[in-house]
Amino acid sequence: MDKIKRLILLAVPMSVCNFRCNYCYLTHRGECYQGKQPKYKYSPVHVAKAFSQRRLGGPAFFNICADGETLLAKDIDKYVYELLKEGHYIEFVSNLTITPVLKRMLAWDKGLLKHLSFKCSFHFLQLKEKKLLQIFADNVHKVWEAGASANIEMTPCDEMIPYIDEIKKFSMCHFGALPHLSIARNDGTAGIEYLTQLPIDEYDRIWGQFDSNFWKFKKAIFKEKRTEFCYAGDWALQVDLASGFAGECYRHRFSQNIFKNIERPIRFRAVGLCPEPHCYNGHALLTLGCIPNFTNVKYGDIRNRVKEDGSEWLQSELKSFFNSTLVESNREYSEKEKQIIKIKNSVFDVMKLSVKKVTRRK
Numbered sequence: 281m282d283k284i285k286r287l288i289l290l291a292v293p294m295s296v297c298n299f300r301c302n303y304c305y306l307t308h309r310g311e312c313y314q315g316k317q318p319k320y321k322y323s324p325v326h327v328a329k330a331f332s333q334r335r336l337g338g339p340a341f342f343n344i345c346a347d348g349e350t351l352l353a354k355d356i357d358k359y360v361y362e363l364l365k366e367g368h369y370i371e372f373v374s375n376l377t378i379t380p381v382l383k384r385m386l387a388w389d390k391g392l393l394k395h396l397s398f399k400c401s402f403h404f405l406q407l408k409e410k411k412l413l414q415i416f417a418d419n420v421h422k423v424w425e426a427g428a429s430a431n432i433e434m435t436p437c438d439e440m441i442p443y444i445d446e447i448k449k450f451s452m453c454h455f456g457a458l459p460h461l462s463i464a465r466n467d468g469t470a471g472i473e474y475l476t477q478l479p480i481d482e483y484d485r486i487w488g489q490f491d492s493n494f495w496k497f498k499k500a501i502f503k504e505k506r507t508e509f510c511y512a513g514d515w516a517l518q519v520d521l522a523s524g525f526a527g528e529c530y531r532h533r534f535s536q537n538i539f540k541n542i543e544r545p546i547r548f549r550a551v552g553l554c555p556e557p558h559c560y561n562g563h564a565l566l567t568l569g570c571i572p573n574f575t576n577v578k579y580g581d582i583r584n585r586v587k588e589d590g591s592e593w594l595q596s597e598l599k600s601f602f603n604s605t606l607v608e609s610n611r612e613y614s615e616k617e618k619q620i621i622k623i624k625n626s627v628f629d630v631m632k633l634s635v636k637k638v639t640r641r642k
C-alpha cells in the first residue's frame with residue numbers, strides 16, 4: 281500500500297466562478313471574480329515531470345484548488361490526468377456543477393480514478409437559488425459510479441440556519457449521510473477569526489447536530505497558535521500551478537521556481553516555527569503530519585462517511601493513502617538540526633525585513 285511522501289498544495293491562480301457564496305474567503309481579497317483564466321507557463325506533461333515521484337521521493341497527496349471554481353480553470357483536467365499518471369493521489373476541490381469537464385475526467389481509466397477524490401463543496405444556498413441541487417447530487421453519484429471518491433463538505437453560515445432540516449433531509453436522501461462541515465473564516469481579520477455573528481457556544485450547539493468529525497477536528501485546532509516544529513517546506517509545499525513558484529506553506533519564506541529547471545533537485549527546507557496565527561487548514565496539514573505525531577486523527581477517516589447502505593464515500597485504496605502520515609516515509613530531524621534551522625530561518629527573516637525597509641526608504 282502506498283504511503284504519503286509529500287503533501288502538495290497546488291494553487292490554480294484564476295478568478296472565474298459560477299457561484300457567489302456570501303462566506304467565500306476569496307471575496308476578502310481584491311482580485312476575486314475578475315473572470316481571469318490562469319496563464320500557464322508550463323505544459324501538463326512538463327508539470328508532471330517536475331512532480332515526478334523520483335523528484336519528490338515517492339507518491340504525493342495533491343490538493344488542487346483554484347481561486348474560483350476549479351473545474352472552470354482552463355485545461356485543469358489535463359494537468360490532473362498527467363499527475364495521476366505519475367502515480368500521485370489527488371484531492372480536487374470543486375462545487376461539482378460543471379458537468380462536461382467532470383464527465384471527461386470520469387471517462388479515464390479506473391486505475392487512475394481510484395487515486396482521485398472530489399472534495400465536493402456543498403454550497404446549499406447557491407445550489408438552491410440556481411436550481412442546481414439535483415445536478416450536484418447527480419454528479420456526486422457519477423463520481424462514485426466511475427470508481428473515484430467523493431466527499432461532501434458544507435461551509436456553515438448564519439444564513440443557512442433556517443434550512444438545516446432541509447439540508448439534512450436532502451443529504452440523507454442523496455449522499456446516504458450528513459455532510460461534513462468546514463469552518464467559515466474571516467481572512468480579513470488579523471487573527472483569521474470565525475465568520476459568524478453567533479456567540480461561539482450557540483454556533484457549536486447549532487452546527488454540532490451534523491456530528492462531523494471533520495468539523496470537530498477543525499474546531500479543536502482553530503485559533504490555537506502552533507508552537508511545535510513544523511516540517512512544511514520539506515515534507516509539504518505550496519505551489520502555484522501557473523508559474524511553478526513554491527513555498528513552505530501559505531507564506532513563502534524561501535520562494536523557488538520548481539518548474540523552471542526540472543533537472544535541478546527541489547530545495548526542501550522546513551519552516552520550523554509556524555508564521556500563521558493558527559493552522560486553519562490543519563484538518564489536512566496536521567492530520568497528514570506536517571507536525572509529526574501531532575494527532576491520532578487520520579485525514580481519510582475525517583473525510584469519509586459510511587452511508588446508510590454500508591458503502592463509503594471514499595474508495596478503500598485512496599482512504600488508506602489518506603490515512604497514512606508523512607512521518608512514516610520521512611526522516612525526522614535531530615534536535616540540533618531543528619535548532620539550526622530555526623536560527624537560519626530567523627536570520628533570514630531579519631535580513632528580509634531590513635532589505636524591505638531599505639527598499640521602502642528608497
Ligand code: SF4
Nearest residue numbers: 510512529554559565
Ligand atoms: S503549522 Fe500549519 S499553517 Fe503553520 S506552517 Fe505548519 S502547516 Fe503551515
